[in-house]
Amino acid sequence: MSSFSQKKPRNINEASRVLFFLSPFIFLLILAFIQVLNLTLIKGENFRTKADSNRIYQSKIYPKRGFIYDKNNILLAENIVQQDLKVTLQYVEEIDLILSNISKLLNIDFEQLESNFYLRSSKKNPLEPFTLIKNLSEKQIAKLSVNLSNLPGLEIETSFSRNVIHKEISASVIGYVGNISKNDISKNPKLKSFSNQQVGKTSIERDFDPILRGKLGYRIQEKDSKGNLIKTISISPPENGKDLKLSIDINLQKKLFEEFKGRKGALVAIEPKTGLIRALISSPSYDPNILNTINNIDNVNKIFSDKNSPLFNRAISGQYPPASTLKPFVGLAALEAKSISWDTEIIDSGEYYVEGDDRPYKGWKDGGHGVVNMKKAIIESSDVYFYSLAYDLTIGNLSPFLEKFGFGSPSGLTQNESKGILPSRKWKLGYIGDFWFKGDTINMGIGQGYITATPIQIAVAYSVLANKGELVQPRIIESIGKNQTLKISKDFVTIENEKNWERIESALLGVVEASNGTAQNILNKKIRIAGKTGTAQVKSINEEEYELVRENEALRDHALFVGYGPVEEPALAVVAIIENGESGSAVAAPIVRSAIDFYTENQ
Amino acid sequence: MKNSPLSFSVNMRMSSNERQFSFDNWIIISVLILSLFGLAMIYSASHSVEMTIRQGIYLVIGLIGLLFFAVSNFRKMEIFYLQSFWIGLILLILVLIIPSEAATKRWIDLGFFTFQPSELMRFILPISAASFLTRNPITKAKDWWFVITLTFLSFYLVSIQPDLGTSLIVLLSGLLPVVISGFPWIYISAGSLLTILSLPIIWINLFDYQKQRILTLFNPEADIYGAGWNIVQSKIAVGSGGFFGKGYLQGTQSQLDFIPESHSDFIFSVIAEEFGLFGVILLFLVYGILIYRLLLVSFLSSNRFAKIVSGTLSIILLAYISINISMVIGLLPVVGMPLPFISQGGTALIVNMFTIGIILSLRKEA
Incomplete structure (x- = not known):
């Protein structure tokens, strides 16, 4: 058989058939080109912003909350520096695995860890870190630091916890602090940008909260898609809260x-x-x-349900x-x-x-x-x-x-x-x-x-x-x-x-x-x-x-x-x-x- | 005017030795530009010297293959075309029965090289089909049906790997010779109608992840951090490139790993991000020249086999380009389809080089 030398039959035009079956893909390519024009020229600015917000992370630097003294300069309220374990959901591959690893590593009950997780994690923004474990012990920090590189999405961060020195004695004067609630934000919309920061809930802590709280600082960093730090672009330091001297003796x-x-x-x-x-x-x-x-x-x-309402x-x-x-x-x-x-x-x-x-x-x-x-x-x-x-x-x-x-x-x-x-x-x-x-x-x-x-x-x-x-x-x-x-x-x-x-x-x-x-x-x-x-x-x-x-x-x-x-x-x-x-x-x-x-x- | 369409007639006047090494420089140069540019982009996307070098080795192998096919005389290898289909079919069955740890059975591991039988099939199928269909001056109906049957068998074997993208290409590479060689329009229309009507059945038989990809296409923003991630990030990359791009190795989306598979299927988004619309236009231009010169072989050849094979292979190449780009910019669902000559991947590059070699060879057979 020598099929290649055969002349083509006159009733079939292969070239036109090739063109016919080629045309859908040419059409698709034209559509694709139009889409590229649309993405780059018309929506380009918007996508540039998105690309920047992808890689540029603004993290908050929390200010030191102001101290409170009595009339004789005796310290009434201070901040204790503590180390917390923070989680950024975006970078965590399998949360159950991570939780069970932490539970084994730090010897913490898995169920308690899980309930902490569901209580504090914010599903809305997986890029926002949240605290999984507060106030790590030195032993826990040591164990974590060694293994942190194998646990993507986890980091140890310094935070302040408020310490009222005279406890019950000065509670009615000082009050307490806590995380910002929806109720707080509805009362004062400015608080929204302070999410994750503690605000005063009662007494002095609340009345003078803006003075004690100070102003947030920001750290602008470039990170890759896995959250690894590439470089720090800029830092604007926080403004620490002012100290208060009370008239209380x-x-x-x-x-x-x-x-x-x-x-x-x-x-x-x-x-x-x-x-x-x-x-x-x-x-x-x-x-x-x-x-x-x-x-x-x-x-x-116990405090909130006490019939004698200590609060x-x-x-x-x-x-x-x-x-x-x-x-x-x-x-x-x-x-x-x-x-x-x-x-x-x-x-x-x-x-x-x-x-x-x-x-x-x-x-x-x-x-x-x-x-x-x-x-x-x-x-x-x-x-x-x-x-x-x-x-x-x-x-x-x-x-x-x-x-x-x-x-x-x-x-x-x-x-x-x-x-x-x-x-x-x-x-x-x-x-x-x-x-x-x-x-x-x-x-x-x-x-x-x-x-x-x-x-x-x-x-x-x-x-x-x-x-x-x-x-x-x-x-x-x-x-x-x-x-x-x-x-x-x-x-x-x-x-x-x-x-x-x-x-x-x-x-x-x-x-x-x-x-x-x-x-x-x-x-x-x-x-x-x-x-x-x-x-x-x-x-x-x-x-x-x-x-x-x-x-x-x-x-x-x-x-x-x-x-x-x-x-x-x-x-x-x-x-x-x-x-x-x-x-x-x-x-x-x-x-x-x-x-x-x-x-x-x-x- | 050596490389003008008219050069075909010039060819006829050449000595057989001259003809042996007379190639279309437009095709050679655009393929070289694309594949060398591909190496540069793979490096930019992966920052892996090893991966780039390996792709470079594939490129050399591919170029040797290209030359081998280009200088060879197809007329003398007729038997090989007809038998090669069965080899391809055996490989497709082998890849399914060889035990593998991967969830999908797409690759055969030769130790030094893993290759995809399905990629090979989409190259073998058009040639065997065309040679079978042109064994008589006028194609017989039973030959058409025979080729169609084998095509659907191949399609089925690839689709259960599972590999939806390549299986559709295999289907296309078997059916195109049939329809180009003169398959009656009435059957083509009926077949198309049948396909449209059976879409719901096809949908039911898709895997969940395949359905998810199609659904994601229509609303990628619904799950930005999940299924929509690829599409959203890739569109951001393309869009943020603007007109002139961010510069080579400067694309934040690709350099900071926001684009998944940036060195393989999503490499177009890296190109668009780093070289902008300007780069995309240049890329389209080179692809345009290549496809045009390849099509000329089909249009100007007087040989039926050459017309069918070069026509089919050109359409397949264009299908890859258009589907890959459309998928990267969110016009089509994400299916595994590399960008020809540019995406990382040995089998695809080598097979594409073979394709060019064959068309160059056919070009001589005016």
Whole structure:
């Protein structure tokens, strides 16, 4: 056969058939060329950016969080350097294998490692490293460093963990830090760029977070597709957070905290002249380091599920009826309104009646205090005297006067303060939906009923008494950074007769020093304290419950004492509240005495 | 005008010795440019001197083969063409039954060289088919059906390796001689229609990874870090090259390992990234000249066998080029298809060189 020499049959045109079957591929090539034009010329810029973001990594350099000191420069909060194991998902080939390797290498329970992984890994961005194990031990670091080259995607990174040195003692002042939550970001969108950085969650750590946190630095590096570092392009260093010097005296705080042991309650010690807070206690407390590190989830849950709510800062957020501690202000209001004079006497028979109402308003002492003027009424804490005073004064005069002392509005010490309730006709209509009754005013005369105040508000109000009219905004920061000292912002409560300040003070002195004073148990002539006891009903009561609750008073009431001293030149105004403390003078007053004595003696 | 299309007639006037060594320089030069450029790109993509040298050795082997085929006289090797198909078929069966640790059975390991029988088949098949179909002046119907049957058998053997890309090329290299040699249009149309109708059945029989590749094509961004990674990274590489490219060895996508298989199937993205649109246009130009000169052999030869073989081999070459580039820039699903003369891979380069050698030889047989 010699097929190659054959002439082709005339009816078949191979060339045209070749062209025909060639054409789809020519068409495909033209399409491909158009696509190349589209990718390079039209979308080129976009793809160049993408190529850069592929290889260029911006990693954050975390700033050092500012330290916190007390007024005597004793360190309260610092950072502990620790080594964490970080994982970048993009570079991990088989996560289960890696986890089981780490588990064997470091002798860590595999399931715990797995739960850590699912808790902390972010599926959204596999290029963002996350912490798998916090605070590696030296042994673990040594074992890891040797094997790290066989474990792609893993790296050891230095991080800071917050350490509050005095733990429970200063928790209510310092607060704790934690990872930024979605909730935090929704409140402050700027926080978004701080993801992975810890932010303050409560108290000082939160209020001064932007100052303490500092500013992130960035490291711009070129990496290959497996995450290997090619070169560092640039570094912009972080700006470390500024240190804070607090007005707190940690020794005072420590001493008072111990006196609160096993009790629920709060204490605020303020320097009346400057408004500086020297001690701030909320009991029970918690160890902030447990929340700072979250090394042990069980301990964290214990804090959050504690029925006594240790995280609740009673000193600034607890709202208590001021009870009898309000009486000096009611008295001042009456003197100011001239509805009564300093010496006017009233007969206290133990019960008070309003015209057209058969129901008695009972005083705390059966049989009453007999003939009382204002001084005696404060010293012995006559309820009937102040029922009468408030009734004559009316709510329209009483509330605006109390407002001047800071009742009903936050003191401005921190962000998460409660403002208490300073009731008025309008307030009751809006919040309770009912008209203001005379009985409401009468109850308010002894600091009960609708009125509530936070310990910090009561402390500020008593500072005004100690200062004879000067109202100082409370603050807890003495200085920020090295030389920034904050100014004192002052206000004045003016009254027509300046003499009334002295009169009220003489009555408050009498509470401690007179033989009939309710806080006679803390008498000490060396350091003289002016103060007032109080017994606050926990539950707001309606008319039906009135009798019943009165009988069970001891079981339900909070014990209060507010005092300032030394009277000649008050160094400290202190409010102490013991929840369910039974008797104000017995438990609360000695704490205030020891606060003022300790502070005065250690100045 | 030695190399103009008219030079065919000139050839006729040459002495037989002169004709023996008269090649189309356009073809020789463009093949040399492409394969040397390929070596440079393989180095850029892999930074492996060893891999580049090995590819260089394949290139030398390929060039020797090219010369061997080019100077040989095809008229005298008729028997070889007909029998070579059976050798190819035996190799295709062998590769399936030889135990191998790899998941796919594509390679036969000769110790010093691993080669792909399927690559060899796509070279043997057109020649055997054409020689079988042209043994009579007018092709008989049973010859067509015989070739079609053998083609589908070869296609099946390659497709179960599995190697979808090469199996389709094998199918093409067997069917093209059939349709070029005058297979009736009515059957061609019916066959095409049947193929379209059976697409759903084909889809069902694809492997999961093959389906995934096709799905990924339509929405690579759906899983940037998974199945879509190749396509997305390759498009970024091509696009970021811009008009003049980032320069040789300067492509960040390829140098920092963002493009997988950058030295083999995805080498086009390295070219586009480092030499830009400008480089791509030059590449298209060289490929264009090569394909055009190869097609001329088919168009201008008066010999049926030469027409069919050179036509088929040229179309296959163009199919490789167009499918590879389309796949790299996200127009077609990712199938294993190298870029001719440039991608790393010994068998493909050597077989392509053989192809050129045969067409050069056929060119003399005007």
